[in-house]
Amino acid sequence: MKPVAFDYYRPQGIAEAVALLSDKGDEAAILAGGMTLGPMLNLRVVRPRAVIDISRIAALKTISVRANVVVTGAGVTQSDALNSDIIVREVPLLAMALPWVGHFQTRNRGTLGGSVAHADPSAEIPLALVASGGTIVLQSRRGQRRVAAREFFVGALVTQRQPDEILTALEWPRSPPDTGHAFTEIAQRHGDFAIAAAACGVRLGKEDQVEELLLAIGGVEDRPVAIDVNGFLGRPAAKMAVDLSEHAAAIVNPLEDHSASADYRIALTKVLVERAVNAAVGLAWQRRNRLQ
Amino acid sequence: MLLCDFLRHELQAFGVHVGCEHGVCGACTILVDGRAVRSCTQYVAQADGVDIVTVEGLAEPDTLNEVQRAFAKHHALQCGFCTPGILCSVTHFLRDTPKPDEQQVRDMLSGHICRCTGYASIVTAILVAAAVLSQKS
Numbered sequence: 001m002k003p004v005a006f007d008y009y010r011p012q013g014i015a016e017a018v019a020l021l022s023d024k025g026d027e028a029a030i031l032a033g034g035m036t037l038g039p040m041l042n043l044r045v046v047r048p049r050a051v052i053d054i055s056r057i058a059a060l061k062t063i064s065v066r067a068n069v070v071v072t073g074a075g076v077t078q079s080d081a082l083n084s085d086i087i088v089r090e091v092p093l094l095a096m097a098l099p100w101v102g103h104f105q106t107r108n109r110g111t112l113g114g115s116v117a118h119a120d121p122s123a124e125i126p127l128a129l130v131a132s133g134g135t136i137v138l139q140s141r142r143g144q145r146r147v148a149a150r151e152f153f154v155g156a157l158v159t160q161r162q163p164d165e166i167l168t169a170l171e172w173p174r175s176p177p178d179t180g181h182a183f184t185e186i187a188q189r190h191g192d193f194a195i196a197a198a199a200c201g202v203r204l205g206k207e208d209q210v211e212e213l214l215l216a217i218g219g220v221e222d223r224p225v226a227i228d229v230n231g232f233l234g235r236p237a238a239k240m241a242v243d244l245s246e247h248a249a250a251i252v253n254p255l256e257d258h259s260a261s262a263d264y265r266i267a268l269t270k271v272l273v274e275r276a277v278n279a280a281v282g283l284a285w286q287r288r289n290r291l292q
Numbered sequence: 293m294l295l296c297d298f299l300r301h302e303l304q305a306f307g308v309h310v311g312c313e314h315g316v317c318g319a320c321t322i323l324v325d326g327r328a329v330r331s332c333t334q335y336v337a338q339a340d341g342v343d344i345v346t347v348e349g350l351a352e353p354d355t356l357n358e359v360q361r362a363f364a365k366h367h368a369l370q371c372g373f374c375t376p377g378i379l380c381s382v383t384h385f386l387r388d389t390p391k392p393d394e395q396q397v398r399d400m401l402s403g404h405i406c407r408c409t410g411y412a413s414i415v416t417a418i419l420v421a422a423a424v425l426s427q428k429s
Contacts, residue, residue: 038330039314105318
């Protein structure tokens, strides 16, 4: 189908974009890569009066390393992130998640910020951001504010972003080089929406005990959820995967829809967590030994 | 106006095929600044000042490039609806990945729906073209 007619704006900078959005408010939609907004416009699921295209704002396309975080501009495309040495080295979990995002042709245009702003419950980039403990940067005429990813996602397609705010950047904590990560998911076909997905990061101590642990689940609830793993810190890593998978499966509150029942999502949570934890522990072990 | 509709109806680039109109089927894939992207989820106003190549521009008029020759030789098309989009994708893909393995080709092809070939012949054609091109270079 074709979209309902809209006014098209292409601001040259962030300040101009923020001013436009502030004027248009609820009637405007922000367009970055258009890999989600495009279909929604064409299917007339959304009918904004104004579309504000931020895809050519150069300041939103940078990847930079700060003391503790890597900052990715909202307009960085998924393929640029996937081909970035900085992302591969400093945010390996994102690099592992990106090949699961759509297809070669959609990653060439789809952005990191667009996926996070849209907040599909099964999307990989929000899951990686929640698992990493990252932060979302929002800009409006009222100023800039930062929201932790674990609080940003409220429900399916619902976030803490206010109508006058533009998502300008994502902050990804830099991963220590001896951390192992894994990202895994089940979808009907590769590139489809995940029925369930798991992201994990592990760092091991001298005795192979768990020193740091990150675990989050996507596609199962109405938003990506971080699993509380405090009870697993200090435990031997080798035998952790099964217990952790049962722990995660017991606390998720799964969706039920046309693609999967709640029971199936619980079963997938168990399988995916076990796989992700085993893979992450194996990698953490290798990386630590290589660094020693 | 969708970019694909502009290319077809205003510029007569009829090689830009329009299938699903929401970014899923891959028939409308073109090269924008060298990158393989959907033209149905972009609007013509967004194309102002960018470099666009459709299937019509992949080879000199009345000739076939190496990938197109391999598609013909290995029966990588039947009805041809998905073909122009795939050829544009392959152009970008082989530039980034000059010596792909079968899995990489299949991953790239997951963004295109072909209901005729079962993909096997497309995979063969792309692998053959890649081998020929990397020998030449």
